[in-house]
Amino acid sequence: xxxxxxxxxxxxxxxxxxxxxxxxxxxxxxxxxxxxxxxxxxxxxxxxxxxxxxxxxxxxxxxxxxxxxxxxxxxxxxxxxxxxxxxxxxxxxxxxxxxxxxxxxxxxxxxxxxxxxxxxxxxxxxxxxxxxxxxxxxxxxxxxxxxxxxxxxxxxxxxxxxxxxxxxxxxxxxxxxxxxxxxxxxxxxxxxxxxxxxxxxxxxxxxxxxxxxxxxxxxxxxxxxxxxxxxxxxxxxxxxxxxxxxxxxxxxxxxxxxxxxxxxxxxxxxxxxxxxxxxxxxxxxxxxxxxxxxxxxxxxxxxxxxxxxxxxxxxxxxxxxxxxxxxxxxxxxxxxxxxxxxxxxxxxxxxxxxxxxxxxxxxxxxxxxxxxxxxxxxxxxxxxxxxxxxxxxxxxxxxxxxxxxxxxxxxxxxxxxxxxxxxxxxxxxxxxxxxxxxxxxxxxxxxxxxxxxxxxxxxxxxxxxxxxxxxxxxxxxxxxxxxxxxxxxxxxxxxxxxxxxxxxxxxxxxxxxxx
Numbered sequence: 001x002x003x004x005x006x007x008x009x010x011x012x013x014x015x016x017x018x019x020x021x022x023x024x025x026x027x028x029x030x031x032x033x034x035x036x037x038x039x040x041x042x043x044x045x046x047x048x049x050x051x052x053x054x055x056x057x058x059x060x061x062x063x064x065x066x067x068x069x070x071x072x073x074x075x076x077x078x079x080x081x082x083x084x085x086x087x088x089x090x091x092x093x094x095x096x097x098x099x100x101x102x103x104x105x106x107x108x109x110x111x112x113x114x115x116x117x118x119x120x121x122x123x124x125x126x127x128x129x130x131x132x133x134x135x136x137x138x139x140x141x142x143x144x145x146x147x148x149x150x151x152x153x154x155x156x157x158x159x160x161x162x163x164x165x166x167x168x169x170x171x172x173x174x175x176x177x178x179x180x181x182x183x184x185x186x187x188x189x190x191x192x193x194x195x196x197x198x199x200x201x202x203x204x205x206x207x208x209x210x211x212x213x214x215x216x217x218x219x220x221x222x223x224x225x226x227x228x229x230x231x232x233x234x235x236x237x238x239x240x241x242x243x244x245x246x247x248x249x250x251x252x253x254x255x256x257x258x259x260x261x262x263x264x265x266x267x268x269x270x271x272x273x274x275x276x277x278x279x280x281x282x283x284x285x286x287x288x289x290x291x292x293x294x295x296x297x298x299x300x301x302x303x304x305x306x307x308x309x310x311x312x313x314x315x316x317x318x319x320x321x322x323x324x325x326x327x328x329x330x331x332x333x334x335x336x337x338x339x340x341x342x343x344x345x346x347x348x349x350x351x352x353x354x355x356x357x358x359x360x361x362x363x364x365x366x367x368x369x370x371x372x373x374x375x376x377x378x379x380x381x382x383x384x385x386x387x388x389x390x391x392x393x394x395x396x397x398x399x400x401x402x403x404x405x406x407x408x409x410x411x412x413x414x415x416x417x418x419x420x421x422x423x424x425x426x427x428x429x430x431x432x433x434x435x436x437x438x439x440x441x442x443x444x445x446x447x448x449x450x451x452x453x454x455x456x457x458x459x460x461x462x463x464x465x466x467x468x469x470x471x472x473x474x475x476x477x478x479x480x481x482x483x484x485x486x487x488x489x490x491x492x493x494x495x496x497x498x499x500x501x502x503x504x505x506x507x508x509x510x511x512x513x514x515x
Contacts, residue, residue, distance in 0.1 A: 036390075036397035039087055041078035042069070049080025051231055060494065062380040065090075065407055076394050078402075082231030084110075085402040087393070090410035092417060092444040094394050098404060099452030100440060102391060107131040107453040110386040110403040113230040115246045119220060119253075121305045124298070126457060127313065131388055137291045142310070143457050145285040146199075152461055154280065155199055156356065159465070163353075163472050166191040170477065170508060180507035181482035184326050185499065189319035190214075192465060196311045202264050202281030203274050216256045217312055221496045223249045257304045282310050314458050316497040317378040318465045324376035325368070325470055327504050328424045330481050331488045335426060336474065339368055340511075343475045351513050354471045356464055362471070367429035369466055373438065373448040375424055377408040378497045382450045412446045477508040 044050040057064050065088060069077055075091030089095055098106045108131035112123060120128040126142055129135035145151065166187060173182045193214055198204045205213070223246050229235040236243075264283050267273055286306055287297050298306065329336040342364045343354055359365060385404040392398065413421040419434065428434040437443060439459070440451035449456035456462070473479070481488060482505045491501040 036399050038078045038085070038399075038402075039076040039394070039396045040073050041080070042073070044080045048082055048232065051080075051082045051228075054079070054081070055228075062407070062409075062494065066409065070407070070410060076396065082228075083233055084231055085399070086405055087396075087398060087402050088405045088407055089393075090407045091394075092411045092414060095406050095411065095447060095451065096440060096444040098385070098393055098406075099447075099450075099454075100444070102393070103452040104131075105387050105389065105391045106385050106393075106398075106404060108386045108388050110384050110401075113226075114236075115227075115230075115243065116224060118246060118250050119224065119305065119308075121302045124302050125305055125309045127309060127383060127454075131453070133292050137289070138306070139457055141285050141289055142282070146282050146310075147457055147461055149460060151280075152464060155195070155278075158198055158204075158278070159195055159356065159468060160353075162191050162195045163468065165194070166469070167472065167476050171510070174508050178508070178510045180480075180509070181505045182508055184504040184506055185319055185323040186503075188322040188469065189315060191469065192318050193311065193315045195465070196314050198278065198281075200282045200307050200310050201260050202267065202278050202283060204276040204278075213256065213311075216253055217308055219249050220253055220308065221312065221316075253308065254301060254304050257307060258300050261300060261303050261307070283307060312496075313456075314462060314465070317456075318462050318469075320378060320497045320499050321369075321372055321376065321466055322469055322473070323500055323504050325372040325466075326473065326479055326506060327488050327490065327500065328372065328375070329474070330479050330506060331490075332424055335368065335424070336479065338364055338426075339470075339474050340478075343471055347475070354468075354475050356468050359464075359467045359471070362467075364426065364430050365467060365471055367426035369463070369470060370429050370436065370438065371424060371426040372466075372470075374412045374418075374436070374446045376492075376498065377412060377446070377448040380408060380494065380498055382406040382408065382447060383454065385454065406447065408447055411444065412448075417445050475511065477510055480507045480509070482507045 042050055042053060045052065054061060054064055057068065059067065069079070069088070070090050076087065076089055076094055079086040079088065089098065109123070109128055112120065112128065116128070117123070123129050124134065124138075126135065126138045129138060169190070170182050170187055171178060173187070174180045190210070194205070194210050197210060197213060227239060227242060229239045229242075261283060264281060265287065267277060268284065268287070273279070283303070286303055289297050291298070329339070342362055346358050346362060347354055382405070385406075386402065387398050387400055387404070390397065390399055393404075398404065412418075415421055419428065429436075436445035438446055438448060439455060440447055444451065449459045449462070484507065488504075489500070489502050492498045493501045
């Protein structure tokens with residue numbers, strides 16, 4: 001058999017290799033063409049992306065975004081955090097485009113890490129559920145049956161009782177002379193937590209039970225703090241201890257809450273209410289709820305998840321707003337004086353306690369609360385959004401596996417849309433000189449409760465709580481710094497919500513008519 005000549009061999013080689021090379025080049029260009037046009041961002045390392053650049057900066061994530069990324073990459077940029085892609089927005093117009101103009105597309109949530117999935121029962125909550133029938137059922141039930149204005153009014157006496165209890169706690173903490181100092185956040189948090197527990201379970205609880213529930217639900221929030229294996233799943237085998245800790249906290253949560261669920265169920269079945277029971281609760285709406293074609297209501301673990309969401313979601317957000325609000329009243333005594341003058345004008349010389357029915361006739365109070373939310377939104381970022389299908393935003397591609405994050409301080413203090421944004425000035429709203437729709441529907445200038453279809457369902461209830469507590473606190477007490485004449489430190493830190501880095505302790509002096 002004759003051997004092929006070298007020329008024929010080379011000819012055959014090129015005949016084979018050229019189509020192969022052409023295919024490789026074609027696939028390479030095709031792949032490049034299909035690569036999404038993501039917003040700009042810092043170059044990352046293989047596998048870990050920008051993860052270690054952020055962690056080794058020595059700055060909290062929100063500060064790194066504000067001081068390093070925003071000045072260099074503009075109003076929209078991309079971060080590769082290990083296996084996760086974050087698209088960060090720092091511009092009001094982009095937030096409006098995403099949440100309002102393209103609201104349905106940007107209305108879902110990204111994939112959860114395994115720890116969060118344990119506590120959310122695989123996204124069986126209003127906040128965590130994917131955009132679809134489960135989310136619609138859960139949200140509709142919460143809003144229509146629990147958070148509508150009519151239903152909220154049914155718990156008015158509970159709020160009045162809790163406000164009176166709060167005032168008594170502050171007086172006791174202030175001591176016999178009644179002039180402080182007192183811890184602001186702890187007292188505000190206890191009052192809101194007590195209200196929401198009763199609304200949720202349908203009966204009031206003694207202080208020891210409230211404190212125990214607070215401890216349990218706080219431990220849930222703490223164990224949900226992000227870990228490096230959330231971004232690098234390949235590291236999860238090295239975090240067995242942390243996963244076991246999360247499982248133990250979940251068990252403690254279930255063990256603490258299920259007896260309360262059973263207690264309410266017995267009340268309804270036996271038609272016998274405790275002396276401290278209410279005729280209606282959030283739990284009542286959940287027992288018979290049928291979600292996504294199910295034949296029965298939520299399981300006990302799912303009920304635990306839903307009631308925990310209800311209580312946790314409305315406690316820290318409003319309590320931290322009160323802490324920031326009192327701090328601003330101390331730092332701006334003229335604002336505190338104006339607010340007290342309005343309270344006094346509304347109640348006159350009757351000596352009655354300010355009530356939630358008075359709020360609508362108190363424009364300065366409304367301006368103070370709105371300015372608190374502008375300057376101090378409950379979180380640095382809205383809850384993470386994701387798209388239901390590949391989309392565009394600001395001319396860039398948003399793939400379905402990306403998390404869309406909105407950096408709220410950049411919007412609330414944007415000098416392009418606010419005059420003197422660094423100043424705490426309720427007069428901007430009271431005078432009508434500036435305005436803002438906190439829902440973002442008519443235009444985004446602040447988003448303390450998120451926006452669009454995933455806006456916080458408890459916005460109305462939080463507003464009632466915040467207005468009422470700020471008014472009562474100013475009616476009952478004159479607030480000043482502790483130690484006297486000390487300057488208020490407005491640096492914040494992340495602890496589920498944005499709290500003051502140095503928790504506020506203030507001197508309270510009872511008003512003459514409240515003694």
